[in-house]
Amino acid sequence: MPSISDQDLSRLRANVEELSALNEIAVAINLSMSVEHITKIILDKCLLRVPASQGAVFLLEDASGDVPIFHTFLREISASADDLPLHLNWTLLGWIIKNRQILAINDTATDGRFQGLDFKGIGINSVLAAPLIAQSGLIGALVLFNKKTAVGFTSEEKRFLGIVGSQTAKVIENARLFEKERKLLALEEEMKVARSIQKYYLPRSNLRTEHWEILGYNQPAKEVGGDYYDMFRISEDEVVISIGDVAGKGIPAALLASEAQAVIRSLLQHNPKTSLTDLTRSLNKLFVEMTSPEQYITAFMAVYNSQSGFLNYVNAGHNQPLLIHRDGRIKNLEGSNLVVGAVSDVDYSLQGQKLDRGDTLLLYTDGITENFDPQGEEYGEGRLRELLYRQNGMPLEVIRDELIAQLTAFRKDSSQPDDITFLTLRTQ
Numbered sequence: 500m501p502s503i504s505d506q507d508l509s510r511l512r513a514n515v516e517e518l519s520a521l522n523e524i525a526v527a528i529n530l531s532m533s534v535e536h537i538t539k540i541i542l543d544k545c546l547l548r549v550p551a552s553q554g555a556v557f558l559l560e561d562a563s564g565d566v567p568i569f570h571t572f573l574r575e576i577s578a579s580a581d582d583l584p585l586h587l588n589w590t591l592l593g594w595i596i597k598n599r600q601i602l603a604i605n606d607t608a609t610d611g612r613f614q615g616l617d618f619k620g621i622g623i624n625s626v627l628a629a630p631l632i633a634q635s636g637l638i639g640a641l642v643l644f645n646k647k648t649a650v651g652f653t654s655e656e657k658r659f660l661g662i663v664g665s666q667t668a669k670v671i672e673n674a675r676l677f678e679k680e681r682k683l684l685a686l687e688e689e690m691k692v693a694r695s696i697q698k699y700y701l702p703r704s705n706l707r708t709e710h711w712e713i714l715g716y717n718q719p720a721k722e723v724g725g726d727y728y729d730m731f732r733i734s735e736d737e738v739v740i741s742i743g744d745v746a747g748k749g750i751p752a753a754l755l756a757s758e759a760q761a762v763i764r765s766l767l768q769h770n771p772k773t774s775l776t777d778l779t780r781s782l783n784k785l786f787v788e789m790t791s792p793e794q795y796i797t798a799f800m801a802v803y804n805s806q807s808g809f810l811n812y813v814n815a816g817h818n819q820p821l822l823i824h825r826d827g828r829i830k831n832l833e834g835s836n837l838v839v840g841a842v843s844d845v846d847y848s849l850q851g852q853k854l855d856r857g858d859t860l861l862l863y864t865d866g867i868t869e870n871f872d873p874q875g876e877e878y879g880e881g882r883l884r885e886l887l888y889r890q891n892g893m894p895l896e897v898i899r900d901e902l903i904a905q906l907t908a909f910r911k912d913s914s915q916p917d918d919i920t921f922l923t924l925r926t927q
Contacts (some may be wrong), residue, residue, distance in 0.1 A: 534674050538572040541667050549656045551643035557592050558639035590616050595630045595640045601661050602628040605651025627652040629664030633672035641667055690722035697723050700757045706730050710805035711738060714895040715922040724918035725752025726864050727760040733771035736806045742862040742922050743798035759796055775800055775813040779847040786840030795840035799862055803924065810852045815839045818865055823887050825857035860924045861887065866917035870906050873913050878906065895923050
C-alpha cells in the first residue's frame with residue numbers, strides 16, 4: 500500500500516474540512532431566510548474555517564444607480580456596524596467593483612494599493628475579500644479582517660473564500676428575489692382588498708322607477724382607480740347622479756375618489772335641500788385643506804326632478820355630458836367651473852336642462868374618449884357620438900355592452916390607459 504506523506508495528508512484533511520464547511524453552509528441556508536440571517540450563517544461558517552477576528556458582508560442595495568448604496572453586515576465585532584469607518588467600506592468596495600477578483604492583504608502597513616487609508620489606525624492588520632458576483636452582476640463583497648495566526652491568509656483560504664463568495668452571491672440574489680415576490684404577493688392582496696372596498700362604495704345596483712332608469716359602469720385601469728360614480732334618491736321625485744375623476748391612479752386616487760363620493764352622498768342625504776353650489780364649495784374646501792395642489796378632482800353633480808323634468812347640475816371641470824334626445828339629436832350639457840381642490844374660495848355656478856321622456860343622458864370620464872389604438876389614435880368624442888346615435892332607444896344594458904366592446908376592439912392588444920367610468924340616465 501502506497502504511503503501518504505504528512506504534506507499530502509495535511510492537504511487532504513484541509514480539502515475535507517473545506518468541503519465540510521461548504522456543505523454546512525449549503526445545508527444551513529434556505530430561501531425563506533432573510534438576507535441578514537443568511538449573511539450571519541455565512542460569516543459564522545467562514546470565521547470557523549478561516550481563523551480571522553472579524554467578518555463583514557457589504558451588499559450593494561442598488562448597483563444600477565450612479566452612486567451605489569450598500570448595507571453592511573458584521574460578525575465577531577463588539578461595536579456596531581456604524582463603527583466600521585465609512586471610507587473603509589467605500590475603499591474596499593471600490594477596489595472590488597473595479598477589479599472583480601479576490602483581494603488579499605497580509606500586511607496592511609506595507610501594501611501600496613490603499614495609500615492614504617490608515618488601516619493600522621482602525622485596528623486592521625490583514626484583509627481577505629471576495630467579490631459577490633451574481634447573475635445580475637456584482638452585488639457586494641465578503642470580507643474577513645485580521646488573521647489570528649502569524650501566517651497570513653493562505654492560497655487555500657483565498658480559494659475557499661472565493662467559492663463561498665460565489666455561492667453566497669447566488670443565494671443572496673435568490674433570497675432577494677424571493678423577498679420581492681413575497682412583497683409583491685402581499686401588495687397584490689392589499690390591492691384586492693382596496694378594490695373590494697372601492698366596489699363597496701360604488702352603487703351595488705342600478706336604479707329603475709316608473710320615471711327614470713339609471714345604469715353605471717366602472718372599470719379601473721389598475722386594481723383600484725380614481726374614478727367614481729353614484730346614484731341615490733333624496734325624495735320620491737328626485738334622484739342624485741354624480742361622477743368624478745381624481746388626478747392620478749392607484750390607491751391614493753382611489754381613497755380621494757371614495758372620500759369625494761362619501762362627502763356628496765352624506766351631505767345630500769343628511770340635508771336634501773343642500774344646494775349643489777354649496778355642496779361643491781364644501782367639497783372644494785375639504786380637498787384644498789386635505790390634499791396637495793396636484794391632487795384635484797373633476798366632478799359632475801346633478802339632481803333630476805321627475806315631476807318638473809328638470810335637471811339641475813354643477814360641472815366642476817369635468818367632461819361635458821352628452822344628451823341624446825329621443826329623435827336622435829345629440830348635444831353637450833354646457834357650462835363648466837374650476838376643478839375641485841385646485842384653489843380655495845371658488846364660486847360654482849348652477850346650470851339647468853329640461854329632459855323629455857325618452858331622453859338619454861351619458862356622464863363619462865376621459866378614460867373613454869382618451870382611449871388609444873396601437874397607432875396612438877384617440878377614440879374621441881366623435882366615435883362616442885356615432886355609437887350613441889346608432890344605439891339610441893336601445894336598452895341601457897345594450898348600450899353599455901356595445902360601448903365596452905367597441906373600446907376593447909379599438910384598443911386591440913394595447914393595455915387600458917385610464918379608468919373607464921360612465922353613468923346613463925333615461926327618462927320614462
